[in-house]
Amino acid sequence: MRAMVLDKPKQPLQLRDVEKPRPAKGQLLVRIATCAVCRTDLHLADGELPDPKLPLIPGHQIVGYVEDVGSDISSSVAIGDRVGIPWLARTCGRCRYCTSGRENLCDAALFTGYTVNGGYAQYAIADARYCFQLPEGFASDELAPWLCAGLIGYRALRAAGDAIRLGIYGFGAAAHIVTQVARHERRDVFAFTRPGDVAGQADARALGAAWAGGSDEPAPDELDAALLFAPVGALVPAALRSVAKGGAVVCAGIHMSDIPSFPYATLWGERRVVSVANLTRRDGREFIALAQRVPIRTRVASYPLERANDALAALRGGTLAGTAVLNVA
Ligand SMILES: [Zn+2]
Ligand SMILES: [Zn+2]
Numbered sequence: 001m002r003a004m005v006l007d008k009p010k011q012p013l014q015l016r017d018v019e020k021p022r023p024a025k026g027q028l029l030v031r032i033a034t035c036a037v038c039r040t041d042l043h044l045a046d047g048e049l050p051d052p053k054l055p056l057i058p059g060h061q062i063v064g065y066v067e068d069v070g071s072d073i074s075s076s077v078a079i080g081d082r083v084g085i086p087w088l089a090r091t092c093g094r095c096r097y098c099t100s101g102r103e104n105l106c107d108a109a110l111f112t113g114y115t116v117n118g119g120y121a122q123y124a125i126a127d128a129r130y131c132f133q134l135p136e137g138f139a140s141d142e143l144a145p146w147l148c149a150g151l152i153g154y155r156a157l158r159a160a161g162d163a164i165r166l167g168i169y170g171f172g173a174a175a176h177i178v179t180q181v182a183r184h185e186r187r188d189v190f191a192f193t194r195p196g197d198v199a200g201q202a203d204a205r206a207l208g209a210a211w212a213g214g215s216d217e218p219a220p221d222e223l224d225a226a227l228l229f230a231p232v233g234a235l236v237p238a239a240l241r242s243v244a245k246g247g248a249v250v251c252a253g254i255h256m257s258d259i260p261s262f263p264y265a266t267l268w269g270e271r272r273v274v275s276v277a278n279l280t281r282r283d284g285r286e287f288i289a290l291a292q293r294v295p296i297r298t299r300v301a302s303y304p305l306e307r308a309n310d311a312l313a314a315l316r317g318g319t320l321a322g323t324a325v326l327n328v329a
Contacts, residue, residue, distance in 0.1 A: 009047030035119030059119030170230025
């Protein structure tokens with residue numbers, strides 16, 4: 001099968017013919033239709049995440065069709081079904097995190113497109129228990145960004161509690177989706193983009209943001225919570241200064257530049273800084289059900305599989321008007 005392979009960080013992915021995987025016990029073989037590109041893929045390619053499997057097929061927002069199943073499949077999935085494969089590939093099921101509803105924190109977890117091969121390829125295998133059934137009425141490339149941008153955005157939004165005035169820093173794929181969920185829940189969205197990104201700000205307003213401006217601008221009103229999707233540590237104290245007493249600043253990225261020191265008074269008043277890590281299967285089920293009701297619409301920029309490096313470059317350059325997806329023909 002054709003795959004885009006990361007041999008070593010800081011090198012372009014290589015188009016290669018690799019052996020088609022076979023499903024083992026409990027696994028599905030999925031013929032990939034689309035895999036969306038995530039900022040985490042960029043962090044991996046740039047060597048910013050520790051100990052990836054190498055060589056690696058990246059990609060963890062996979063939509064495809066079940067072509068074969070291994071033995072002992074306990075879920076109701078059948079050959080021909082369309083399924084989603086997310087970042088969380090497997091957990092141990094026994095540790096204190098797994099047994100307390102926090103499988104996202106499992107120390108023995110495996111991650112798609114990081115510690116096991118992912119979706120920049122024609123086929124992938126996945127543990128059936130961690131795949132999601134996907135709704136009808138949405139195209140595969142439209143669904144792919146739900147699987148990380150959507151899920152992580154959803155988990156970050158839940159971490160913000162019942163905040164009404166919601167700041168969102170970094171207006172990429174996750175922010176596009178979470179803004180739609182937040183408006184559906186009648187929250188007010190204040191969107192902070194890169195300074196001068198007038199197009200991004202117009203985009204945010206079109207999605208229903210009450211206000212949009214640069215991340216160097218103060219919020220026009222006190223925020224109840226802020227979600228940080230931009231990997232910029234300096235935004236943590238900036239967001240804290242915009243958040244009302246008792247409010248949370250939720251860091252949703254897997255990697256961020258160092259957070260500069262700031263006076264304790266900025267945190268005082270029961271403000272909180274929290275991070276969101278990975279996802280649970282429960283997040284996935286809840287989000288997919290909610291996303292159908294909203295309904296979430298995503299805008300994608302399509303690339304053929306072979307142009308994965310161009311898609312990553314466009315994400316790095318901030319020039320994408322939508323989520324980059326790799327369409328696998
Ligand atoms: Zn565990
Ligand atoms: Zn991701």
